[in-house]
Amino acid sequence: QGAGSQTGGLTRWGDYSSMSIDPVDDCTFWYVNQYIPSSGAFNWATHIYSFKFASCGPTAAPAAPAGLVATPGNAQVSLSWNSSSGAATYNVLRSTTSGGPYSMIATDVASTSLTNTGLTNGTAYYYVVQAVNSAGTSSNSNQAGATPVCSLPGVPAGLSAAPGNAQVSLSWAAASGATSYNVKRSTTSGSGYATIANVTSTSYTNIGLTNGTTYYYVVSAACSCGEGANSSQVTAKPQAPTAPAAPTALQASQATSAKRINLRWTQSTSSGVSQNKVYRSTTSGGTYALVGTVSATTSYSDGYLNSGQTYYYVVTAVSGSGTSAYSNQASARAK
Numbered sequence: 001q002g003a004g005s006q007t008g009g010l011t012r013w014g015d016y017s018s019m020s021i022d023p024v025d026d027c028t029f030w031y032v033n034q035y036i037p038s039s040g041a042f043n044w045a046t047h048i049y050s051f052k053f054a055s056c057g058p059t060a061a062p063a064a065p066a067g068l069v070a071t072p073g074n075a076q077v078s079l080s081w082n083s084s085s086g087a088a089t090y091n092v093l094r095s096t097t098s099g100g101p102y103s104m105i106a107t108d109v110a111s112t113s114l115t116n117t118g119l120t121n122g123t124a125y126y127y128v129v130q131a132v133n134s135a136g137t138s139s140n141s142n143q144a145g146a147t148p149v150c151s152l153p154g155v156p157a158g159l160s161a162a163p164g165n166a167q168v169s170l171s172w173a174a175a176s177g178a179t180s181y182n183v184k185r186s187t188t189s190g191s192g193y194a195t196i197a198n199v200t201s202t203s204y205t206n207i208g209l210t211n212g213t214t215y216y217y218v219v220s221a222a223c224s225c226g227e228g229a230n231s232s233q234v235t236a237k238p239q240a241p242t243a244p245a246a247p248t249a250l251q252a253s254q255a256t257s258a259k260r261i262n263l264r265w266t267q268s269t270s271s272g273v274s275q276n277k278v279y280r281s282t283t284s285g286g287t288y289a290l291v292g293t294v295s296a297t298t299s300y301s302d303g304y305l306n307s308g309q310t311y312y313y314v315v316t317a318v319s320g321s322g323t324s325a326y327s328n329q330a331s332a333r334a335k
Contacts, residue, residue, distance in 0.1 A: 027056035027134075061136030062086040065112075065129045070146035074225065075121055077146045079129070080113040084138065087131035092116075095126045098145065102128055119148045150225035153177035156202075159219055161236035166211055168236040170219070171203040175228065178221035186216045190233065193218055209238045243322035244270030247298075247315045252332035260303040261311055261332045267298050268317035268324055275318040278302070284312050284331065305334035 022028035031049040067082035079092065090109040093102035094116065106114055119125060124147045128140035154176040162169045170183065183204050184193035193216075197204055209215065214237045218230040249266040267273065278300045279288035292300055296317075305311060310333045314326035 028052045058086050058133045058135040062131035062133050062138050064138040065131050065141040068127065068129055068141045068144040070127055070144035072146040072148045074150045075119050075148050076115055076117040077119060077125055077148055078115045079127055081129050081141060083112050084131035086133055088133045091130040091132060093128050096123060098126050121148050121150050151177060152226050153221035153223045153228045155229050156181060156219045156221055156231040159231045159234050161217055161234040163236040163238045165241050166209050166238050167205055167207040168209060168215055168238055169205045170217055172219050172231060174202050175221035177223050179223045182220045182222055182227060184218050189216050211238050211240045241321035244268045244273055244317045244319045244324045246324040247276065247317050247327040250313065250315055250327045250330040252313050252330035254332050254335050258335045259305045259307055260301060261305060261334055263300045263313055265298050265315050265327060267296065270319060272319040273317045277316045277318060279314050281312045282309060288314055307334055309334050
């Protein structure tokens with residue numbers, strides 16, 4: 001019950017009332033009445049009432065939930081159960097002794113599942129669930145027990161090693177439960193591995209190696225629970241880059257125009273050739289001087305020569321791995 005007064009703007013008149021149903025149970029009615037009592041011309045009062053039909057709503061507590069299942073995880077247990085007819089919410093109880101006594105760990109649970117976190121790995125926990133409605137609380141469900149454990153991550157699969165110049169590039173497939181990976185190396189097959197890196201990605205490049213030395217690698221996955229088993233072993237031998245093969249069949253011919261010599265050759269058989277360099281000398285066998293660089297073509301025209309002078313040429317191939325040896329020498333006399 002409440003009361004109040006109106007001191008200005010005296011336009012209020014009559015009594016006011018309303019009625020609404022409570023959504024919690026759909027059975028309780030709330031009646032609110034605001035009125036002007038006879039004892040005060042401009043004073044007002046409020047009454048709030050509630051009532052409930054006796055035959056409305058559940059008349060009995062729900063049946064006990066069935067099918068309770070407990071699934072262990074890392075420091076947690078996940079619970080699920082079948083819904084109970086007539087239940088509005090559920091209580092979840094726990095014990096560290098099979099059969100109880102149980103302590104309440106959650107009330108007013110609206111769903112049929114709950115994850116109990118913050119547990120101690122290695123400790124057994126036992127659970128029961130109760131169904132609740134406005135008429136009461138059910139008996140306990142079946143008991144379900146679980147022991148949370150910290151599981152080690154899986155084993156990385158598909159480890160591969162690609163050798164390079166003083167380095168080896170490694171890659172592998174992600175392992176279940178892994179938060180990082182330990183990369184291990186040895187110069188002895190099957191033993192003597194030392195951890196050289198801990199990475200969060202699924203690839204790693206090991207640099208600063210000795211070309212010509214064989215290296216053996218394994219990878220293990222790690223998480224907060226510890227380190228898993230090693231992967232299968234892979235091996236790689238880093239090598240210095242190999243220069244491309246030299247161009248062949250170099251030919252030199254006098255051009256129709258004066259003071260010019262045309263060259264043709266067969267390209268290097270190595271892949272990745274990006275350039276050819278043309279060298280010239282006035283002495284057979286050199287010393288040669290660079291006179292032109294062309295993209296990976298097989299011809300070159302050398303001009304502004306001295307008429308009547310014989311010139312000697314060689315060609316090299318260039319790639320990302322280096323520069324080849326000289327091709328065969330070819331010569332021609334400038335017109």
